[in-house]
Amino acid sequence: MDPEAAKLIGAGLAAIGAGMAAIGVGNVFGSFLESALRNPGAADGQQGRLFIGFAAAELLGLLAFVVAMILIFVA
Amino acid sequence: MAAEEGKVDPMHQFTIEPVGSWAHWEIAGVDVTFTNSALWMLITTVVLIAFVQMGNKRQFIPGRWQMAVESLTGFVDNMVQANIGKQGRKYLPYVFSLFSFILFANILGLLPLGVAGIHPFTFTSHFTVTGILAVISFSIVLLVGFWKHGLKFFTLFVPHGTPLPMIPIIAPIEFISFMVRPFSLGLRLFVAMMAGHVLLEVLSSFVIDGTNAGIGFGVLVGLPSFLLMIGICALELLVAGIQAYVFALLTALYINDAENLH
Numbered sequence: 200m201d202p203e204a205a206k207l208i209g210a211g212l213a214a215i216g217a218g219m220a221a222i223g224v225g226n227v228f229g230s231f232l233e234s235a236l237r238n239p240g241a242a243d244g245q246q247g248r249l250f251i252g253f254a255a256a257e258l259l260g261l262l263a264f265v266v267a268m269i270l271i272f273v274a
Numbered sequence: 275m276a277a278e279e280g281k282v283d284p285m286h287q288f289t290i291e292p293v294g295s296w297a298h299w300e301i302a303g304v305d306v307t308f309t310n311s312a313l314w315m316l317i318t319t320v321v322l323i324a325f326v327q328m329g330n331k332r333q334f335i336p337g338r339w340q341m342a343v344e345s346l347t348g349f350v351d352n353m354v355q356a357n358i359g360k361q362g363r364k365y366l367p368y369v370f371s372l373f374s375f376i377l378f379a380n381i382l383g384l385l386p387l388g389v390a391g392i393h394p395f396t397f398t399s400h401f402t403v404t405g406i407l408a409v410i411s412f413s414i415v416l417l418v419g420f421w422k423h424g425l426k427f428f429t430l431f432v433p434h435g436t437p438l439p440m441i442p443i444i445a446p447i448e449f450i451s452f453m454v455r456p457f458s459l460g461l462r463l464f465v466a467m468m469a470g471h472v473l474l475e476v477l478s479s480f481v482i483d484g485t486n487a488g489i490g491f492g493v494l495v496g497l498p499s500f501l502l503m504i505g506i507c508a509l510e511l512l513v514a515g516i517q518a519y520v521f522a523l524l525t526a527l528y529i530n531d532a533e534n535l536h
Contacts, residue, residue: 254520254523254524257462261462
């Protein structure tokens with residue numbers, strides 16, 4: 200296969216990682232909302248943890264984006 | 275790479291160039307050119323200082339501006355108190371500067387000044403900038419940790435209540451996750467800002483090229499892309515806030531590790 204084509208296919212495959220991170224971030228906020236509606240009184244105290252979970256899930260998706268960018272512009 | 279085909283090059287907006295006639299200044303062999311990155315850092319600092327000073331009138335009945343500044347400082351103060359505790363007060367100036375600097379930089383970089391011919395430069399979309407910010411946070415953690423706890427700081431790598439046979443496995447994992455912190459901290463902010471700006475640029479190329487290709491493509495491709503762009507712009511404002519918050523929150527958490535061990 201042409202190396203240039205292989206790079207672009209690899210970059211496209213890296214987009215799967217971004218989609219997976221979308222599932223992860225949705226899970227974080229979805230679970231938070233679900234339990235926050237059950238016990239609204241305790242919800243505000245957990246916002247810090249919500250964003251830590253969000254940051255961890257999002258980072259992995261951003262890494263997929265970095266892989267795509269490296270394949271297109273650097274490699 | 276796409277520029278020679280007459281398309282919009284989404285990476286062009288991240289080029290660092292000298293401003294005006296400042297090109298290639300050297301002090302003792304070191305290039306100290308005043309770049310657009312430095313210019314926007316300066317603008318961010320000036321806007322931030324102006325914003326805080328205009329609300330710093332200490333009126334007994336605060337006006338609107340003072341309320342805005344007070345809610346910003348109060349927000350960061352709450353976050354620091356909740357995550358570090360009472361003795362976290364001394365880190366408030368650092369965390370507040372970090373949070374508001376990143377927030378203002380992100381938002382100033384999103385301003386639609388291109389209409390007036392000025393191109394805003396988001397310096398938080400460069401790893402050199404966010405990496406240095408992350409390294410500063412990490413050094414504070416190391417300094418505070420070793421200053422306060424001495425060699426006991428290494429107990430950070432053995433969580434409380436770890437069974438003895440698990441220690442050889444847990445300690446290296448904890449060590450790696452500790453050493454990776456500055457990278458993940460800097461990487462997150464830089465990639466999130468870069469991804470957003472690339473996305474906006476790509477969508478704008480859809481609008482421009484679609485509309486240039488004729489009325490049919492303009493309605494079918496250009497118009498939906500333009501509507502999507504408006505939505506993405508709102509999302510980018512949200513991301514600008516969230517990324518600044520996450521950076522400050524994680525810094526506060528890491529300082530808490532150094533301050534209280536765990």
